[in-house]
Amino acid sequence: DTVLTQSPALAVSPGERVTISCRASESVSTLMHWYQQKPGQQPTLLIYLASNLESGVPARFSGSGSGTDFTLTIDPVEADDTATYYCQQSWNDPPTFGGGTKLELK
Amino acid sequence: EVKLQQSGDELVRPGASVKMSCKASGYTFTDYAMHWVKQSPGQGLEWIGTIIPLIDTTSYNQKFKGKATLTADKSSNTAYMELSRLTSEDSAVYYCAQLGGNWFAYWGQGTLVTVSS
Numbered sequence: 001d002t003v004l005t006q007s008p009a010l011a012v013s014p015g016e017r018v019t020i021s022c023r024a025s026e027s028v029s030t031l032m033h034w035y036q037q038k039p040g041q042q043p044t045l046l047i048y049l050a051s052n053l054e055s056g057v058p059a060r061f062s063g064s065g066s067g068t069d070f071t072l073t074i075d076p077v078e079a080d081d082t083a084t085y086y087c088q089q090s091w092n093d094p095p096t097f098g099g100g101t102k103l104e105l106k
Numbered sequence: 107e108v109k110l111q112q113s114g115d116e117l118v119r120p121g122a123s124v125k126m127s128c129k130a131s132g133y134t135f136t137d138y139a140m141h142w143v144k145q146s147p148g149q150g151l152e153w154i155g156t157i158i159p160l161i162d163t164t165s166y167n168q169k170f171k172g173k174a175t176l177t178a179d180k181s182s183n184t185a186y187m188e189l190s191r192l193t194s195e196d197s198a199v200y201y202c203a204q205l206g207g208n209w210f211a212y213w214g215q216g217t218l219v220t221v222s223s
Contacts, residue, residue: 031208033208033209033210035210041215042201042213042214042215042216043151043201043210043213044213045209045210045211048206048207048208048209048211049207049208049209054211086150086151088151088209088210090208090209094153094167094168095141095153096153097150097151097152097153098150099150100150100151
């Protein structure tokens with residue numbers, strides 16, 4: 001299975017720019033997607049196909065990357081962005097998720 | 107508006123089975139595959155499998171073969187997942203999710219399964 005590696009946690013101040021990385025154990029082309037999960041809630045889609053913003057998601061969120069290295073950027077970060085962020089690949093079977101990056105605000 | 111409404115939380119005994127549901131609305135049920143995802147306490151997300159309601163075709167993550175059985179009822183726009191021979195390792199939140207393109211566009215609110223004697 002394709003392993004997706006994310007750093008476990010980040011702490012930033014409101015108004016700052018934050019980048020969350022996701023590295024795949026093998027190429028996934030651009031079939032990488034990002035989700036936000038707040039405590040007690042289901043995940044919600046933020047970015048699909050590496051760089052496409054889901055409808056209704058603030059333009060503060062953006063994604064980039066291809067192959068094995070991907071980045072989710074939030075600029076500027078707001079208090080409401082406190083959540084865990086997951087990457088997910090759909091190039092290789094089975095679909096797999098990263099372990100999640102917990103974003104905390106200082 | 108697409109909505110996936112999952113059944114309520116379950117407390118089940120070790121060795122038993124549990125069947126949960128996911129009722130879809132706001133779209134044509136047979137147009138999209140339904141997927142199931144496991145989230146263990148404090149853990150990440152694991153893909154369990156998928157069913158294509160139009161043709162009742164299923165595909166499973168090798169890890170969950172023999173553990174999960176996916177079905178769908180086109181008449182009620184409802185997908186089901188049954189988990190068998192439950193152990194403490196099966197205690198988790200289970201989500202149904204609709205695949206839009208190659209990504210999980212919509213998610214149910216989750217069903218918490220607790221396996222305990």
